[in-house]
Amino acid sequence: MSDLESFRAEVRDWLEKNCPPEMRTPYDGQTQSYWGGRKRHEQDPIARGWCERMAERGWTAPTWPREYGGGGLSRAEARVLEQEMARIHARPPLASIGLMMLGPMLLETGTEEQKREHVPPIVKGEIKWCQGYSEPGAGSDLASLQTRAEDRGDHFIVNGQKIWTSGADTADMIFCLVRTDPEAPKHDGISFLLIDMDQPGVTTSPIRLISGSSPFCQTFFSDARAEKRDLIGTLNGGWTVAKRLLQFERQGIGNMGNRNPGANAPPPLPELAKRYCGTRDGRIADPLIRDRVARLEMQQQAIQKTMARSGDEAKAGQNVSAATSSSFKLIGTECNQAKFDLMTSILGAQSLGWEGDGFEAYELETTRQWLRSFANTIEGGTSEVQLNIIAKRVLGLPD
Amino acid sequence: MPLVLTEEQELLRETAREFVAERAPIAQLRQLRDERDPSGFSRELWSEMAQLGWAGIPFSEEYGGADLGYTELGIVLEETGRTLAASPLVSSVLLGGSTLLLGGNETQRKEWLTGVCGGETLLALAIQEGPHHSPWNVATRAETDGDGYRLNGAKTFVVDGHVADRLIVAARSAGEQSERDGLTLFCVDASAPGVGLARASMVDGRNAARLTLDGVRAERSEVLGEIGQGAELLDAVLDRGAAGLAAEMLGSLDTAFQKTLAYLKQREQFGVPIGSFQALKHRAARMFVQLELSRSVVLDALQALDGDHPDASAKASLAKAQLSDAAPSIANECVQMHGGIGVTDEEDIGLYLKRARVTQFALGDAAFHRDRYAGMHGY
Ligand SMILES: Cc1cc2nc3c(=O)[nH]c(=O)nc-3n(C[C@H](O)[C@H](O)[C@H](O)COP(=O)(O)OP(=O)(O)OC[C@H]3O[C@@H](n4cnc5c(N)ncnc54)[C@H](O)[C@@H]3O)c2cc1C
Numbered sequence: 001m002s003d004l005e006s007f008r009a010e011v012r013d014w015l016e017k018n019c020p021p022e023m024r025t026p027y028d029g030q031t032q033s034y035w036g037g038r039k040r041h042e043q044d045p046i047a048r049g050w051c052e053r054m055a056e057r058g059w060t061a062p063t064w065p066r067e068y069g070g071g072g073l074s075r076a077e078a079r080v081l082e083q084e085m086a087r088i089h090a091r092p093p094l095a096s097i098g099l100m101m102l103g104p105m106l107l108e109t110g111t112e113e114q115k116r117e118h119v120p121p122i123v124k125g126e127i128k129w130c131q132g133y134s135e136p137g138a139g140s141d142l143a144s145l146q147t148r149a150e151d152r153g154d155h156f157i158v159n160g161q162k163i164w165t166s167g168a169d170t171a172d173m174i175f176c177l178v179r180t181d182p183e184a185p186k187h188d189g190i191s192f193l194l195i196d197m198d199q200p201g202v203t204t205s206p207i208r209l210i211s212g213s214s215p216f217c218q219t220f221f222s223d224a225r226a227e228k229r230d231l232i233g234t235l236n237g238g239w240t241v242a243k244r245l246l247q248f249e250r251q252g253i254g255n256m257g258n259r260n261p262g263a264n265a266p267p268p269l270p271e272l273a274k275r276y277c278g279t280r281d282g283r284i285a286d287p288l289i290r291d292r293v294a295r296l297e298m299q300q301q302a303i304q305k306t307m308a309r310s311g312d313e314a315k316a317g318q319n320v321s322a323a324t325s326s327s328f329k330l331i332g333t334e335c336n337q338a339k340f341d342l343m344t345s346i347l348g349a350q351s352l353g354w355e356g357d358g359f360e361a362y363e364l365e366t367t368r369q370w371l372r373s374f375a376n377t378i379e380g381g382t383s384e385v386q387l388n389i390i391a392k393r394v395l396g397l398p399d
Numbered sequence: 400m401p402l403v404l405t406e407e408q409e410l411l412r413e414t415a416r417e418f419v420a421e422r423a424p425i426a427q428l429r430q431l432r433d434e435r436d437p438s439g440f441s442r443e444l445w446s447e448m449a450q451l452g453w454a455g456i457p458f459s460e461e462y463g464g465a466d467l468g469y470t471e472l473g474i475v476l477e478e479t480g481r482t483l484a485a486s487p488l489v490s491s492v493l494l495g496g497s498t499l500l501l502g503g504n505e506t507q508r509k510e511w512l513t514g515v516c517g518g519e520t521l522l523a524l525a526i527q528e529g530p531h532h533s534p535w536n537v538a539t540r541a542e543t544d545g546d547g548y549r550l551n552g553a554k555t556f557v558v559d560g561h562v563a564d565r566l567i568v569a570a571r572s573a574g575e576q577s578e579r580d581g582l583t584l585f586c587v588d589a590s591a592p593g594v595g596l597a598r599a600s601m602v603d604g605r606n607a608a609r610l611t612l613d614g615v616r617a618e619r620s621e622v623l624g625e626i627g628q629g630a631e632l633l634d635a636v637l638d639r640g641a642a643g644l645a646a647e648m649l650g651s652l653d654t655a656f657q658k659t660l661a662y663l664k665q666r667e668q669f670g671v672p673i674g675s676f677q678a679l680k681h682r683a684a685r686m687f688v689q690l691e692l693s694r695s696v697v698l699d700a701l702q703a704l705d706g707d708h709p710d711a712s713a714k715a716s717l718a719k720a721q722l723s724d725a726a727p728s729i730a731n732e733c734v735q736m737h738g739g740i741g742v743t744d745e746e747d748i749g750l751y752l753k754r755a756r757v758t759q760f761a762l763g764d765a766a767f768h769r770d771r772y773a774g775m776h777g778y
Contacts, residue, residue: 270773270778273778274778282777284773290778291766291769291770293773298721299692302695302717305692305699306692306695308402308695313403315401318403327687331692384681387684387685388680388684391683391684394684395660395683395684396664397660397674397675397683398671398672
């Protein structure tokens with residue numbers, strides 16, 4: 001038996017013993033996700049237990065180094081773990097911005113002390129992070145941000161306001177872009193700070209979305225304190241750190257279409273179309289809908305193949321452009337939007353419900369998801385911003 | 400199979416790129432077109448290509464081939480696409496040769512495939528009868544005649560048919576027009592009595608032929624594959640055709656895009672390079688993304704064909720659909736971004752537009768391949 005195959009056998013056996021049956025059922029990918037954090041004891045104890053067991057082996061962050069709590073797995077081993085989890089429909093043990101964005105950046109950029117202090121709690125799901133980038137006056141033009149941090153010797157004092165902070169109302173810590181030199185050109189006066197939200201100087205207020213949910217907040221800083229040791233990168237060198245983290249974020253968002261189907265997930269597109277538009281000779285009866293379904297399925301394939309190619313090129317040691325994440329963010333989110341747009345076309349009037357009787361749970365869910373998908377081409381940098389990045393960094397077009 | 404080229408494949412790409420740039424620059428296509436060359440391609444160039452082994456890339460050494468795969472043929476097609484190099488690579492090798500490889504018996508392969516690999520024998524595939532690619536829509540009939548057949552009917556868009564030595568004809572030995580069953584493929588001598596070939600000059604400077612079959616005698620030994628089972632064979636041939644042609648399209652569209660990108664950086668208006676205008680930048684970025692997707696699906700399809708992957712047919716249709724959609728969206732934009740010079744005959748970009756249009760429809764447009772893909776996936 002090859003090493004990989006014996007690893008597979010071990011994983012399979014371990015998952016069999018450790019993944020509770022409740023964690024092998026469909027879930028909605030959002031509200032039912034386990035986020036961890038200091039208030040984790042208020043969340044579903046089964047989900048928490050599952051996360052804790054996985055974290056013991058570092059398998060919440062399978063490829064991160066062991067010394068910081070990660071699984072230390074090779075890419076091939078991590079794929080085996082993924083496959084074995086998928087085989088039994090195991091839920092991801094932990095959904096977190098720390099895992100998706102902050103951790104990968106810290107492992108690259110953080111000092112030894114910073115990595116030791118902050119990475120293991122991410123792996124274990126003990127700290128829930130949120131992202132404090134955007135401000136009312138600084139969206140696409142992120143570098144014009146105004147939240148200020150003043151140097152007070154061993155700490156900073158932070159004043160200002162962030163907006164669109166996903167999960168801020170339940171987060172323990174925030175990684176934040178702050179202005180530390182108001183005189184410098186805008187990109188050169190920004191620092192990257194980690195701030196504890198459990199202090200009177202930090203308050204949040206939720207914002208409601210068109211989809212009806214309130215996953216994000218306004219975040220206010222009024223003489224909030226941040227420790228000096230929690231400055232990532234150099235003072236006034238935060239912009240470079242911020243951009244690197246955005247690449248991790250864009251990969252994550254572009255990938256969203258590949259998420260596990262939720263509890264209220266509708267059937268796959270072709271089946272859905274057959275159900276709502278009828279069949280003729282075993283085919284979707286409406287030729288226009290049928291063409292759109294095929295177009296979308298093929299587009300998804302093309303995107304997946306391109307991601308695979310990009311990974312293979314990296315493995316083969318070929319140059320992978322830094323703008324690759326922008327391409328995937330752009331097409332991945334547009335494709336996800338197109339999918340929900342098509343689904344509502346297929347459902348017809350059944351996609352027009354908001355709540356209550358007369359609609360299947362998945363019909364209502366599809367409508368909410370359709371509304372949610374509008375944010376995909378905005379969050380993490382809008383599509384227009386991604387196009388700007390590709391034009392500049394890949395194509396070398398002049399400003 | 401990782402979606403990257405091996406070292407040998409990279410080497411082949413480099414050789415092909417250099418050869419094509421030197422021996423088949425785009426000026427050659429202009430010359431062939433302007434002089435109304437009777438072949439529509441340079442015979443000299445074709446024999447050089449054959450000497451390099453290109454005419455036998457996916458065929459066994461037994462017949463003088465290189466014993467490589469469709470991935471390698473695709474690499475060469477992509478490179479010939481870059482300069483719009485005219486040659487019988489698609490007609491005689493990708494389509495004709497593949498039919499012999501997949502459907503020919505030992506004697507037929509020995510007799511004809513050897514000539515294809517050497518570049519001496521030219522084949523052309525005659526299937527289409529109407530204005531649209533619709534492979535089972537065949538009215539041409541094959542009636543039994545003693546121990547052989549007589550073919551009657553007409554074909555159009557027979558690429559390079561005017562110079563072919565042998566024509567591979569799809570004819571109906573049974574069944575009704577547009578039925579899948581009942582098709583048979585024949586490999587007939589182009590100079591046989593009753594064969595009528597009229598050259599049709601195409602918009603891209605290449606040639607296809609209109610073919611009439613007036614009681615053409617076909618021997619039993621000229622039947623490729625099983626009688627009445629031609630559709631299966633044709634399906635496999637057209638998979639290779641779709642993926643290979645998509646590779647050529649990728650080379651052409653990528654080059655047209657690179658030329659346009661260079662123009663965006665060089666041409667100035669309002670005192671700045673036109674490539675600084677965001678209206679053009681965003682469209683250029685979208686073209687880039689389309690080309691990235693195209694490159695992935697083309698390589699994936701070619702590798703799947705070489706690996707006999709169960710989804711190879713679906714992947715071939717995905718590749719052709721992607722490229723047939725990308726063709727107009729990229730080529731049209733490239734012309735527009737050149738301004739007035741873009742619509743002159745002198746500027747090469749118009750030649751890319753024309754080739755894009757022909758390849759977009761050849762072997763099925765995007766809608767055809769989406770329909771095929773949907774059918775294969777049970778909807
Ligand atoms: C669901 C969701 C979750 C989010 N979560 C977070 C979070 O956790 N933390 C965080 O910090 N932020 C978060 N954001 C904020 C997000 O990053 C910003 O909304 C985004 O960067 C756009 O900024 P804006 O909303 O101010 O739009 P604006 O920048 O005002 O853009 C308005 C329009 O102008 C266009 N535009 C702007 N500049 C240009 C340009 N140069 N060229 C062409 N067009 C341009 C944009 O593309 C857009 O169409 C979230 C957003 C959403 C929708």
